[in-house]
Amino acid sequence: MMNEWWREAVVYQIYPRSFADGNGDGLGDFAGALDRLPYLAELGVDAVWFSPFYRSPFLDGGYDVADYCDVDPRFGALADFDAFVAAAAAHEIRVLVDIVPNHCSSAHPAFQAALEAGPGSPEREMFIFRDQPNNWQSIFGGSAWTQVPDGQWYLHLFDSSQPDWNWANPAVPALFEKVLRFWLDRGVAGLRIDVAHALYKDPLLPDVADPKPSDRPSPWFHRSELAEHYRSWRAILDSYPADVFPGRRTAVGEFWGDELVHLAPYFAPGGIPQTFNFFLMAAAWDAAALRETITGSLALSAGSDVVAPWVIGNHDVTRPATRYGSVERARAAALMLLALPGSAYVYQGEELGLPEVLDLPDAAREDPVFLRSGGARLGRDGCRIPLPWSGTAAPYGFTTGTETWLPQPDGWGPLTASAQESDPDSTLNLYRSAIRLRPPGQDFAWLSLGDDVLAFERGFTCVVNMGTSAVRLPPYDEIVLASGPVESDLLPPDTAVWLR
Ligand code: GLC
Numbered sequence: 001m002m003n004e005w006w007r008e009a010v011v012y013q014i015y016p017r018s019f020a021d022g023n024g025d026g027l028g029d030f031a032g033a034l035d036r037l038p039y040l041a042e043l044g045v046d047a048v049w050f051s052p053f054y055r056s057p058f059l060d061g062g063y064d065v066a067d068y069c070d071v072d073p074r075f076g077a078l079a080d081f082d083a084f085v086a087a088a089a090a091h092e093i094r095v096l097v098d099i100v101p102n103h104c105s106s107a108h109p110a111f112q113a114a115l116e117a118g119p120g121s122p123e124r125e126m127f128i129f130r131d132q133p134n135n136w137q138s139i140f141g142g143s144a145w146t147q148v149p150d151g152q153w154y155l156h157l158f159d160s161s162q163p164d165w166n167w168a169n170p171a172v173p174a175l176f177e178k179v180l181r182f183w184l185d186r187g188v189a190g191l192r193i194d195v196a197h198a199l200y201k202d203p204l205l206p207d208v209a210d211p212k213p214s215d216r217p218s219p220w221f222h223r224s225e226l227a228e229h230y231r232s233w234r235a236i237l238d239s240y241p242a243d244v245f246p247g248r249r250t251a252v253g254e255f256w257g258d259e260l261v262h263l264a265p266y267f268a269p270g271g272i273p274q275t276f277n278f279f280l281m282a283a284a285w286d287a288a289a290l291r292e293t294i295t296g297s298l299a300l301s302a303g304s305d306v307v308a309p310w311v312i313g314n315h316d317v318t319r320p321a322t323r324y325g326s327v328e329r330a331r332a333a334a335l336m337l338l339a340l341p342g343s344a345y346v347y348q349g350e351e352l353g354l355p356e357v358l359d360l361p362d363a364a365r366e367d368p369v370f371l372r373s374g375g376a377r378l379g380r381d382g383c384r385i386p387l388p389w390s391g392t393a394a395p396y397g398f399t400t401g402t403e404t405w406l407p408q409p410d411g412w413g414p415l416t417a418s419a420q421e422s423d424p425d426s427t428l429n430l431y432r433s434a435i436r437l438r439p440p441g442q443d444f445a446w447l448s449l450g451d452d453v454l455a456f457e458r459g460f461t462c463v464v465n466m467g468t469s470a471v472r473l474p475p476y477d478e479i480v481l482a483s484g485p486v487e488s489d490l491l492p493p494d495t496a497v498w499l500r
Pocket of ligand 1: 060063064100158194195254315316
């Protein structure tokens with residue numbers, strides 16, 4: 001089991017545009033990330049997952065891929081990626097890459113060839129072209145179909161710059177098998193699979209009664225073809241030697257469901273080794289809701305060889321410090337996250353307690369969610385602000401230049417990594433301690449300390465007070481870690497402790 005490092009790992013998500021800039025152009029890159037490796041080692045993470053850094057027009061932050069097997073020049077070159085992987089390995093940090101199999105960029109040569117070749121051609125068969133659109137809606141807003149000059153329409157579940165591949169055409173799985181091997185051969189420890197519950201579409205492309213996007217099973221999500229498809233990807237992962245670093249190769253699927261039961265098929269044996277647990281992230285600051293989702297998630301993975309890593313934030317959702325209502329709550333949530341059994345993912349900046357930036361000027365926003373909704377939905381730029389590393393004013397050490405691709409707010413001086421390093425009570429030091437002290441193993445038992453209290457036993461006791469008044473702690477010998485001040489045996493609201 002030792003080589004299945006991902007079962008209890010802490011994985012750090014790098015959103016490369018906003019992590020660290022090494023060349024002064026205001027956009028993160030591999031050179032910048034390399035410089036910050038000691039920071040990641042100090043944080044104590046087992047692996048990093050890079051959101052897409054491939055060649056791309058960046059109309060959806062790189063999730064519009066024009067070449068799956070090359071680094072976009074904005075981030076460096078393949079050699080810079082290799083250098084990062086090698087340097088990370090020296091710290092025993094593994095690297096996961098983001099595979100985007102549902103769609104590519106309209107700039108991808110295969111889509112350009114399809115446009116050129118015209119209706120009825122094998123090139124068009126790589127995508128989903130029809131003479132008439134149906135009533136499906138894009139997840140980013142508006143119709144899921146766009147017309148091309150010869151009159152045909154192509155399907156895009158996301159932006160019109162992101163045509164969906166036709167997974168029913170065997171040439172598509174064949175193409176992706178090459179992509180997987182390309183990165184696994186370069187030594188990556190695993191893959192994060194983008195919109196993993198999409199890919200296959202009902203071949204009849206039926207109109208639906210309710211075209212509003214949801215994560216329920218539908219003619220475009222959670223199709224039965226996925227089970228066999230992921231068994232084939234698992235076989236590719238397992239074909240790599242497991243007894244040398246980085247260990248058994250893994251993959252984590254971005255599977256969204258409206259209900260836990262929608263994810264059940266992905267826990268069948270032999271599938272993708274990890275299924276993100278987004279229900280924890282979706283739950284409000286409410287002990288009953290969190291208890292229910294944790295119990296349900298543990299039940300899903302019980303007896304399965306598929307694990308469901310915990311997560312409270314990523315590049316698609318409002319940052320925890322804002323979503324939960326305060327940084328105190330986000331700190332308490334971190335102690336919950338890192339006490340739960342199994343693996344946890346931490347999105348860059350969570351360890352600094354960064355808030356969502358809500359007041360970006362419209363002209364600065366880049367998210368297609370904002371643009372396609374005519375501004376009705378703010379979109380995700382506010383959780384993607386370049387990280388503050390040092391100093392008291394923008395660009396806070398992010399770049400040697402003066403501009404950053406998204407503007408950083410005033411007042412982030414106390415939140416920089418360097419300001420937090422020297423403060424023993426900082427969120428950064430809380431994360432460092434929690435990652436170092438998190439309990440191993442899978443044991444888990446609920447403790448009942450009141451309706452508003454989330455409490456469980458994991459070799460030590462984790463207690464989170466989600467109510468409005470202080471609660472009495474059970475007898476203990478030692479406070480291992482606390483997310484805020486605790487006096488004697490009373491745990492204040494919005495505070496978590498680990499007790500022994
Ligand atoms: C996933 C990504 C998101 C992206 C979308 C389309 O949900 O996490 O950032 O916009 O897929 O690729």
